Amino acid sequence: MRLFATFILMLFPQMALSQSAATLIADSVRVTENEELIASGNVEVLYLGTRMTAAQITYDRANDQLSISGPIIIQADDGTVLTAQSGQLDPTLENGVLQGARIVLDQQLQLAANQIDRRDGRYSQLYKTVATSCQVCADQPPLWSIRAQRVVHDDIEQQLYFENATLRIRDVPVLWLPKMRLPDPNLERATGFLIPEQRNTSQLGTGIKIPYFVTLGNHRDVTLTPYVSAETRTLELIYRQAFQNGDLRIEGAYSDDTLEDANRSYVFAAGEFDLSDDYKLTFDIEAVSDTAYLLDYGYSDKDRLDSEISLTKATDTTLTQTRLTYYQTLRDDESNASLPPIIADANHEARYYPKIGGTVTMGISIDSAYRYSNVDGDAGRDVSRIGAFADWDDSWVVNGGVLLNAGAGMRTDLYHVLDDSSFPISDTRVVPSVHAGIRWPLAAYSSNGASHLIEPTISLSWSESYGATVPNEDSTRSELDHGNLFDVSRFSGDDAVEVGYQGAAGISYTRLGKSGLSSVLAFGRVIHDEPQTDFSKSSGLDGLRSDWLVAGQLTTDDGFLFDARALFDDNADITVTDSRIGWQNDRISLAAAYIWQAKDATEDRTDTVSEWTLDAGFIVNDAWSIDLDGRYNVADDRPVRAGIGVGWQNECVNINVSASRRYTSSTTVEPTTTYGLSGSLTGFSAGRSTAGLAAGCRN
Incomplete structure (x- = not known):
């Protein structure tokens, strides 16, 4: 008959002092006249999250010692497993000697030793040790192993210290070290070497990267990576720090190579911090010594660098943002002086819900673009703008489920232009606008459980620009798509606006299948009463009539996605088309994308773009x-x-x-x-x- 006994205070005095209790379970428990407790047969001891099983345990109260006969298995609450043939331990299982023992850390690393000494519940000293995480078979050596004269495992610091260690591959010695320190697999962060990387490039030759990770407390660390080859001496750095209200990351490199006469370097730094009153500070700093450095070393494929600092506050009804951005071009056909390199902007928007109904959105904004060059014209022009706007919008559902919406708006901008004689130095522009639209959603359900939704939509609008003809700095790359088809103005910024009367019509069809298959198909077009000369030809919006827009998407619940959009004119000639396809399951991940754009001198595109990308x-x-x-x-x-x-x-x-x-x-890369x-x-x-x-x- 299996017996259960709980011994508190009476049997284990050290446990009593710590106000803890050990639980003992065994098939047989007896106490001798010499005050020895003998438990035998399927013995289990539970103490402070540690579980030990053995064939027999003898507790000598006079000497306060446990004698254990194996097989012994001790499982700690952190996942460490220790096995042995026999041992002598104190009742707290913190001090003693185990014979023929083995430790398994995090179900990965196993260390087998002739003897293990436990000290202070923290240190385990292993003698004549073999360490490996490979499967150990009786008929063949493991793929790799480390043999050491002595190994000390520090449970608190979670470190392994090897003495007189030899790395063996299939039991063949390949590396000997007198001393070595390695983290145990339970440790999340530890100072030491990371995985080295051998790197061979046609420009820098064969080299090696050996990263070294340094912990600087619980909230900071730095990774230093020497990169050495026949053509370069490089030191890479990554610094990270977590603050109570944000985080900071800095990465960079410094190189002395044979590709350039001067030393080369780059730095990327990014941070995000929560400030008082719900403000958020973010910054991103990017700098490089020369145009080819990032690509030569594979650090980044960016051809323009942008350094920005911003302060933002967003609530349910307001948005406040201030930004300062500096651009550095790495392109052969551009110069920093004419980008413009410095952009500053600030804006505040607020939303109100008046008693008359609808939503009123009001805002004020200011921005400035500065160029280093003082030449007259586009290459040297400096522009500053301050503007304000107010918009009202409301919608109603009428009989038959028809949705009506209407709105009106007004914006005013004051421009100050320097170094461009084709524009007045100061001028004011006023842009009023009105719009109305109708949408009629039609829904149906199939007998197979699929739902269908057809939405024909028509919108009419008018806007006009009174006053200044201003330079276009922020709206040079606008394009017709499904998201802006029914907008009053489809320019991406504030400098340019669509003027005159216009109408947009479109229809979309959405199907939601019961099995998770969903699909969307949409058509649309915009018609103006006067030509839109500020749009480029490849935008699909120039002239009296825009190109036809066709967009579609197909998704399934098993990870398949297809998304496509195309713009084509009345002659069925394609202006722009882009598409992407993807599929993912537990073993396969596929993604492909294709883009085609007609050449357009207005957008500095002298050749047709036709390109695909693949990731799998x-x-x-x-x-x-x-x-x-x-x-x-x-x-x-x-x-x-x-x-x-x-x-x-x-x-x-x-x-x-x-x-x-x-x-x-490129001529420089x-x-x-x-x-x-x-x-x-x-x-x-x-x-x-x-x-x-x-x-x-x-x-």
Whole structure:
């Protein structure tokens, strides 16, 4: 008969002092005349989250010691498992000796030793130790192992200290170190080396990156990565800090290479902070020493850098924002002086709900664009604007489910222009507008459970610009799409507005299937009473009649997505088309996109754009994975970028191999081919967990 006994105070005095209790379960429990407690048969001891099982436990009250016969299994509350053949421990299980023992950390790393000494409930000293996270089979050595004369495991610091250690691959010695420190797998952050990466590029040659991570307290850390090859000496840096009200990240690099005569560097810094009164401060700083540095080293493929600081406050009815932005171009055909490089803007908007109904939105804004150059015209023009607006909008549902809406607005802008004689220095513009629309949603339901919705929509509007003809700084890349089809003005900024009478008509069809299949198809067009000369030809909005807009989307509940949009004129000639397709499940991730744009001198596009991109990932099995990416310029019949990455892992090793090729037509950046190799021994890296297929043992 299985007995249950709880011993508090009487049997384990040290536990009594800590006001804790040990629970003992065994098939047989007896007390001898020498005050020895002997528990045998399926023994279990529970104490402060630690569970121990054994064949027999003898407690000597006089010496306050436990003698344990195995097999012994001790499971701690942090997931650590310790097994042994026999042992001598104190009642708190914090001090003693275990013979023929094995420790398993986080179900990954196992350390087998002839003997383990426990000290102060914190240190475990292992003698003649073998450490590995690989499956151990009786007939063959593990894929890798570390043999050490002594290993000390610090439970508090979660560190492993090796003495006289040898790394073995299939039991063949490959590296000896007199001392070595590694984190145990339960540790989330620890100072030390991260996974090295071997890197080979056609410009920088064969090199190696060895990142070193340094913790600077609980809220800061820095990663220093020396990158050394025959062509470069580079130090990369990543600094992170978490504050009570935000966070900061700085990354950069400094290089001395053979590609340029001068030293090269870059820095990207970003931060976000919550201030008082619900304000949010964000900043983003980007700077580089030369136009080719980011691409040469693969840090970024940006061709324009933007550094910005902003202060924002958003509530249910108001928005306040102030921004200062600095641009740095990396393009061959641009100069910083003429971008313009400095943009400053501030705006405040508020929404009100008057008793007459509808919604009133009012706002004030100010912005300024500054160029370094003092030449007359576009390349040197400096523009400042201050403006205010007020809009009213309301909607009603009438008989038959018809939705009506109407609105009116007024905006006023004062412009100050320097270094451009084609515009007056100061001028004022006033733009009134009115609009009305009608939408009639028609719904139906199929016998198979699908729902259908058809929405024909018509809108009419009028606006006019009185006063200044102002320079267009912020609305040079506007385009017709499904989101702005029924807007009063489809310019993306404030400098340009659509004028005259206009009407927009469109119809959309939406189907929601019972199985999760959903689809949307929409058509539309805009008609003006006078030509819109401020729009570019490729925007689809120039002239009296806009291009036809066709847009559609198809999604399924198993991860498939197709989205497309096209603009074409009355002759069925396409102006713009873009589409993307994607599919994802547990093992496959596919994404492809295509864009076609006609050439347009107004937008500085002298050639037709026709390009597709591809990103794909495949989990072949529990061990192998493949990633692919590519970008191809169909118009020029040349590749832009191609890459492949192959990963292999099992329960104790992770290896990644990659190859990429970047093509370029730039005169300052050379095409580059890059090869990368990195690997790690699973079980030591902080915060990593095994996901690979465990190698089986042969019978």
